[in-house]
Amino acid sequence: MEEKVQIPEQPKRRRWLLWAAILAGAALVIILASGVTYAIRVTRAAPPLDLARLSQLSQITTVVDREGRPLGLLMTDGSREPISSLAEVSPDLVHGVIAVEDKDFYHHPGVDIQAIFRALWQNIRGQQIVSGASTLTQQTVKLVFFPDQARTLTRKIQEALLAIELERKLSKDEILTTYLNWAYFGQVGTMNVYGAEQAAHTFFGVNAKDLNLAEAAMLAALPNNPSLFSPYSHFSAAKERQTLVLSRMLEQHYISEEQYRQALAFDIQKALRPVSQHSAAKYPYILDEVQDDAASLLVQRGLAPDVDKAKELLATGGFRIETTIDRDLQDRVNEAVSGQSYRPDIGYSVLLNGRPTPIKNAMEQVGAAVVNNSDGSILAVCGGRDYNLDQIDHARLPRQPGSTMKPIGVYGPAVDRGLIGSGSGVDDVPTSWPGYRPNNFDNRFHGMMTVREALVQSYNIPALQVFSRLGPGVGMEYLKKLGITTLTPDDAVISAGIGGLSRGLTVEEATNAFTVFPNQGSVHPVHLITKIVDRDGRTVYQHANQTTQVFSPAASYILTDMLRDVVRRGTGSAVGRRFPSMAIAGKTGTTDDDRDSWFIGFTPDVTIGVWVGYNYPFPLHPVPGVSPRDERPRAVQVFADILQRARGGPWLHTASFPSAPSGVVRVSVCNKSGELPTALCRAAGTVVSELFVKGTEPKTACDVHVRAAYTVMDGKKYRATTATPPDEIRWGIFIQRKAHPPGPAPTDAGLEVPSTPDPRGSEVLPLGGGDTPQPTPSQGQSPPGASSGNGNGQQEQNGGPPGHPPRTTPGAGNE
Numbered sequence: 001m002e003e004k005v006q007i008p009e010q011p012k013r014r015r016w017l018l019w020a021a022i023l024a025g026a027a028l029v030i031i032l033a034s035g036v037t038y039a040i041r042v043t044r045a046a047p048p049l050d051l052a053r054l055s056q057l058s059q060i061t062t063v064v065d066r067e068g069r070p071l072g073l074l075m076t077d078g079s080r081e082p083i084s085s086l087a088e089v090s091p092d093l094v095h096g097v098i099a100v101e102d103k104d105f106y107h108h109p110g111v112d113i114q115a116i117f118r119a120l121w122q123n124i125r126g127q128q129i130v131s132g133a134s135t136l137t138q139q140t141v142k143l144v145f146f147p148d149q150a151r152t153l154t155r156k157i158q159e160a161l162l163a164i165e166l167e168r169k170l171s172k173d174e175i176l177t178t179y180l181n182w183a184y185f186g187q188v189g190t191m192n193v194y195g196a197e198q199a200a201h202t203f204f205g206v207n208a209k210d211l212n213l214a215e216a217a218m219l220a221a222l223p224n225n226p227s228l229f230s231p232y233s234h235f236s237a238a239k240e241r242q243t244l245v246l247s248r249m250l251e252q253h254y255i256s257e258e259q260y261r262q263a264l265a266f267d268i269q270k271a272l273r274p275v276s277q278h279s280a281a282k283y284p285y286i287l288d289e290v291q292d293d294a295a296s297l298l299v300q301r302g303l304a305p306d307v308d309k310a311k312e313l314l315a316t317g318g319f320r321i322e323t324t325i326d327r328d329l330q331d332r333v334n335e336a337v338s339g340q341s342y343r344p345d346i347g348y349s350v351l352l353n354g355r356p357t358p359i360k361n362a363m364e365q366v367g368a369a370v371v372n373n374s375d376g377s378i379l380a381v382c383g384g385r386d387y388n389l390d391q392i393d394h395a396r397l398p399r400q401p402g403s404t405m406k407p408i409g410v411y412g413p414a415v416d417r418g419l420i421g422s423g424s425g426v427d428d429v430p431t432s433w434p435g436y437r438p439n440n441f442d443n444r445f446h447g448m449m450t451v452r453e454a455l456v457q458s459y460n461i462p463a464l465q466v467f468s469r470l471g472p473g474v475g476m477e478y479l480k481k482l483g484i485t486t487l488t489p490d491d492a493v494i495s496a497g498i499g500g501l502s503r504g505l506t507v508e509e510a511t512n513a514f515t516v517f518p519n520q521g522s523v524h525p526v527h528l529i530t531k532i533v534d535r536d537g538r539t540v541y542q543h544a545n546q547t548t549q550v551f552s553p554a555a556s557y558i559l560t561d562m563l564r565d566v567v568r569r570g571t572g573s574a575v576g577r578r579f580p581s582m583a584i585a586g587k588t589g590t591t592d593d594d595r596d597s598w599f600i601g602f603t604p605d606v607t608i609g610v611w612v613g614y615n616y617p618f619p620l621h622p623v624p625g626v627s628p629r630d631e632r633p634r635a636v637q638v639f640a641d642i643l644q645r646a647r648g649g650p651w652l653h654t655a656s657f658p659s660a661p662s663g664v665v666r667v668s669v670c671n672k673s674g675e676l677p678t679a680l681c682r683a684a685g686t687v688v689s690e691l692f693v694k695g696t697e698p699k700t701a702c703d704v705h706v707r708a709a710y711t712v713m714d715g716k717k718y719r720a721t722t723a724t725p726p727d728e729i730r731w732g733i734f735i736q737r738k739a740h741p742p743g744p745a746p747t748d749a750g751l752e753v754p755s756t757p758d759p760r761g762s763e764v765l766p767l768g769g770g771d772t773p774q775p776t777p778s779q780g781q782s783p784p785g786a787s788s789g790n791g792n793g794q795q796e797q798n799g800g801p802p803g804h805p806p807r808t809t810p811g812a813g814n815e
Helices: 009-045 051-055 091-101 113-126 136-145 153-169 172-182 196-204 213-221 235-251 257-265 284-300 307-316 327-338 402-416 451-456 460-470 472-481 494-498 507-514 553-569 573-578 634-646 679-684
Strands: 061-064 070-075 184-188 191-194 320-323 346-352 355-362 365-372 378-382 425-428 447-450 529-533 539-542 585-590 596-602 606-613 664-670 687-693 705-713 716-719 730-735
Touching: 051 136, 061 284, 061 307, 070 284, 091 136, 091 172, 091 213, 091 235, 136 153, 136 172, 153 172, 184 196, 184 307, 191 196, 191 307, 196 213, 213 235, 213 257, 235 257, 284 307, 284 320, 284 378, 284 529, 284 539, 327 365, 327 378, 327 634, 365 507, 365 634, 402 451, 402 460, 402 472, 402 494, 402 507, 402 553, 402 585, 402 596, 425 451, 425 460, 447 451, 451 460, 451 553, 460 472, 460 494, 472 494, 507 596, 507 606, 553 573, 553 585, 553 664, 553 687, 573 634, 585 634, 596 634, 606 634, 679 705, 679 730
Parallel strands: 061 320
Antiparallel strands: 061 070, 184 191, 320 529, 346 355, 365 378, 365 606, 425 447, 529 539, 585 596, 596 606, 664 687, 705 716, 705 730
């Protein structure tokens, strides 16, 4: 019998390990070959190390208006003030930069291998980019040869290769000098600050070689993130970064403990030069807006990784930015804003982070915009009264809009949805919602009226009743379609109907939203830039006009007609009195205690929006020397002055608004019920002609007006009864409400049917309806010769109490 030979396990294992080693070696060869091939390809694609570029610092970016006329510069070469050697810079600045950016600068060949592996490990552990490994040499290469600042593996390899080559051609001091000339230190006012010398002048008003330790450490802190560490806008973050620089300098023995303590104790904030000393531009607010918008556009097109890098690119890249601004109109807007009699600067206290904080020398501020109705282009913009004193752009800072919300978020959408027309009836009586009991600006309730009258007099309760029917969420969706970008999910609440928003609206976006009315329901994105061209003449951005139909032409026509009445006889009547023959419509808005004043008005050609208030909201005090009776809402006055200066220019060339489209019908209604009038409505003088989208007009007769028999005893009206002597019975026309909510009686309560019967008892005489014949004497009517009327004299006949003129100035509460 033949025996089987057993193969030992150990030779099998060795054979497997051998094959595994062969395969691993082959894979490693392939990987190395691929890596070498990739490296060769990346190296060939890298730009040549042209040392001449080190002195080619930047090119001017110009900003022009719609006619090509200059508005300003985002940066100039002359302001960079390059240094020629490190001897021209404080040693503290040199040591600070090395300590915080690249402590081994004088010891590596251009790249720091240990730092690369350390950063790689940190990034892997964090599963994101949490640490960088660029040396000062690499950063210099990036600033000079790769201004687009892209962050890719290919770019990193190219930067490393060029850094090694640069180290072979320049000394360490020459490389550091180049870095200090090219480094970006952030934006101050309208200036983008490049280079250590210009940074020293801009921030501290000294030469770079004369910086003290604290100042040098602050400048060394900035290039890492100029926006975040700006000592003007983020002082706490800047101070924290400065402390880090000083700590690193102490650790690396550049300074002593005593120098460290003295530098920390130095009042660096006091040493900073005021921003006002850097702003020589004529249109600084415009330049700020242009820079912000252009930076966002460059990021969107992949020309910069973030806004900060895009601003750097704009400041040095030699672009030409064409804007929508009309310089002639802009000058007139500036004149109108500066020519006002403002309230003197005041001081007050506000709660900031839960603590009372004093506000000193608060200036009454203005934000304004003029938008071309036909395309949404901004023709002129005012960010504030004086850029040297306040750099906040009030045309772009969200503010509570008050009643300017009503046309675009309440009545416009409700008309568009077919819920109301201008003649629909509303009842201004005490009304509440869960946790919310609003009031009108005058703390009164005005009773039954049309939607038109509620908007003209800017009553809050009717607007909120309509908003409740519409649905707050629906109103917010309309605002989004109109281009409003400042809304939050928390804004879909009932109070939003009269401007109670989490953040508010900006002047520019709110103004553009109102262009929907003269534009027959369509709106265009509001924009400031039409074209960006790079230094080589290539167009990197071209505005493409878009149109969104938000309201129907019929709804827009109806709202325009209502808003014209606001100017003719309502809260904006000061504008109507000043321009009686001009086609103008608009809406006022105030917030609680007159903390914000708005007016947004439009002609057939342009829409002008104005906001007036304080940086930290506070009631607007009366202007000295002007009586409260004569004083207009501040925003209305600024609007009127802008419009006055714009008259006669090419911006206002259309005499009238578009005629009524086919979808609008005019119907006679009762101005109490909003329904078809009856004989009683006609007798009471409450018939008005109103507008509706075809198909939404009222179909039923008014049931609010009734005829009732009454008697007067001791000056009080009582319902007549069968026991009332016939010679005491009077017949009058009254209104009757379906409900009487608790709270103060509305001002038309005197028009209601008397609620108390004749105390002499017996059966109350029946009411007569709108077209019901007056009862004969045998039915309880007084004999011929008995008194007859409307039950309350002429004031009831007219549908409202005397002595109640249209409101022209806002009072307490939202208007």
